Amino acid sequence: MMTSEPELEYFFHPRSMAVAGLSPDPYGTWLNSVYLESPRRMGFPGPIYPINPKGGRIGDLMVYPTLRDVPGDVDYVVSCIPANHTPELLEQCARKGVRTVQFYSAGFAETGEPDRIDLQREIVTMARISGIRLLGPNCMGIYSPASGMNFAVDFPREPGPIGLLCQSGGNTSYIVRSAAARGLRFSKAVSYGNACDINECDLLQYFTEDADTRIIAAYIEGATEGRRLAEVLNRAAATKPVVIFKGGYTAGGVRATASHTASLAGSDRTWDALIKQAGAIRVYSVEEMTDVLMALLRMRAPKGWNACAVGIGGGASVLATDELNQVGIKLPPLPRDTLNGMKQLIPLAGSMLRNPIDAFPLVGVLLSRSTSEQTGADSPLTSRIVVRGDRGWGDFIGLLEDWPGLDMVLFHFAFDTPPIPVGDWVAATVEPTLSAIRFCRLPLAVVFHSIATEAGWRVSLKTQDVCRTYGLPYFVSMRGAAQAIQRLTDFSTTYPDRIDKSALSSY
């Protein structure tokens, strides 16, 4: 199955596109940015033809009054015209031999008005007769960096392993940007709106077979082919990890999906059973989805629930413990050998030699040199532990690696908890730590948390950069980290073979 080309492959490789309803205004409108500038900047290799009855030019491109007037072949058409003119456009598409039409146009079944529901039926019938496949209506379309398709100028040019199907255009952008900001990349993302033709089943099937996709992410508001969905989802989840965000998981949310994408959302219990049975991973927000994608793509899979948490601050350690315990991640006491080893490494014993370890030896050392050596104070902030020499971190990590039954390590950094305001010194002290811990062989995650101020946020961005450079998995809140690691551990302990099959460790 993986060797032959997936059925919808041509969708992502049109030789040419036309966009109906763009403005010939010389300064362009934002739709020109969306459907002309975005694919051109992404390197779309073929011609893109703007269509508008007014004719004229948009920058260096001639605007054709109708699709008929376009000189060459057109594989893919984007419709930005009012809904009631779309049947006429479809007629022209049929004559021109167009293979796919994507409707940015809204105002169909999602309005709930009978004539608009009929209109949607009409275009589906027309398309079936002509052998044209429809995407949408009421959708943003396709982002496929490798083939140059795109609808937002700020989406990354580099492709990646995530295949996203998303019933909401706005959420597509938000998911792509959220993941991109964290260093994650997409093979393709498809915003498919009302799903009048191409639907979640088709797309799940495509991504299951797509060799460029190693993880499938889905935002789905509803489904019409229940039995097919179960089959397709089972096969998808058996082939690669599938993360599902079901929009409309409350009674009110279900009603809202009807007016958004004319979806029949179905009972949440049915969805939950469907997702569980397939062994897909369910999330309840875009933030959770981003965190779970981060865990799946960047973190080694924990074999169990025993974690060691290492970070500065007693309060932060209490909070971390609660968040981790809350999702079932345990912080077992340090074994005698680990404790003895650490006592040799670290001068002052006591409370910090418990799990969570309330100290960050090599982060603290830079500050402690200027504090405790002068005052001798047992500072509650930084100077409790000073690791000797440069080998400190290596030895420390070695002790964790030798800890029998330890499944993972979390290194957490608070930004706005010290009494002196966060500054670039934080990034400067965090960086060497990140550099050292990347060689840890245990499943590992970095958590940046307690970020409240603008300065804290700016500095955390620098440390995020470092994590991305080293390929370290990182999270921007302890709760987000805990939930994502819970999902990953649940997945990796329930389906250990699926983690191996997806070849994530090679990422």
Place this chain on the structure above:
Amino acid sequence: MMTSEPELEYFFHPRSMAVAGLSPDPYGTWLNSVYLESPRRMGFPGPIYPINPKGGRIGDLMVYPTLRDVPGDVDYVVSCIPANHTPELLEQCARKGVRTVQFYSAGFAETGEPDRIDLQREIVTMARISGIRLLGPNCMGIYSPASGMNFAVDFPREPGPIGLLCQSGGNTSYIVRSAAARGLRFSKAVSYGNACDINECDLLQYFTEDADTRIIAAYIEGATEGRRLAEVLNRAAATKPVVIFKGGYTAGGVRATASHTASLAGSDRTWDALIKQAGAIRVYSVEEMTDVLMALLRMRAPKGWNACAVGIGGGASVLATDELNQVGIKLPPLPRDTLNGMKQLIPLAGSMLRNPIDAFPLVGVLLSRSTSEQTGADSPLTSRIVVRGDRGWGDFIGLLEDWPGLDMVLFHFAFDTPPIPVGDWVAATVEPTLSAIRFCRLPLAVVFHSIATEAGWRVSLKTQDVCRTYGLPYFVSMRGAAQAIQRLTDFSTTYPDRIDKSALSSY
């Protein structure tokens, strides 16, 4: 009770302070910033004397070798010296007539080591004999902007209505900064660490009687005087709203509090009963605490659970509905009169005239002028609704105010969902909306959400500024907003008299 001075009032008004253990290094250490620069910048009116056996100077201040050498009276001493030297310091404090000693010094009972536990007992005994009150050990101390006490240079100078007691120094800073970033201010914040003398009961009692405190916020890891706590908490919550974050709400968290502040955390069920019985508001993170403080201080109290949500984007509306429904906030259908009124106001009917209202008339209008008038497209993004004339917003809000049984309105703005990247145009379009809705007489909240990119974050900061200028309650995620509004509504419907008594509406 409210007319006489609270018992601990002198705590916050020392005439002079001494800080033992500061470095005479001319370049200072960060502790100099914490305990010298912070109160001086905050305008502490009396002298502050640095103490160090080495003598010397710190900037313009002479460093005294011992407390004995200080020429004037000293009311308040901060100890930054090693734990084992603290009995000697206390002896000098007794002779000098010091009233309060705050121990930044750590290394006492929280280490779990018998000699350190004994050491803590020793200083308590010494203090009792001398009539000195102790704060800490293992704490940051007092932030009291009106009297110039402070331990972080970036804390706001302006006082406000929140009185905070916090067992963790790091969490004190994080809570103050989180709230400050959202425009909320404090009467006093006290980091009280191991609570060897002054404890949560004393501080709750103080804030109950303190006329400058209108809301009490507490981060508590444990308590030793169970019965007194119940009494004090009942009285506090009957007097003003009390928000409690109990650190250590899981089994592991309880263990972590022991090594952080030597706390006996107690069973979580006991704490939950204690908090519920008093009618205090329980939260489970600093972020939740900040959101609940925002709701209590800036939002009118909803009389019930019926909300109308107004915002751009179908996907965002589905997500908003789920988050609100999840916590019990309902989005009832628009009544016929409201619907008819809106149809007169807004040209195109259809899906957007449902609750949640998927449209933001006057935000969309600026963009739609340049889009739909040229192409005529039914854009799914912005141009579905164009409100006529400048009266648009007023009429729209009037219709909401006339909606029988509507308890609150939520205006939500997504930042990283549009296909064109977020830019200053967002702030420019959001601002007039915020300006208009501030006159709405219904309980109202603003939610900025779907923020993923650096640009999105920067622009949202500008809109946050506008909210603070107008005194509008705002939240930075839909989940955070939903949870905080749930807490507020639960509180205001269970204890309607407490909302009135606290005089929040006049804030």
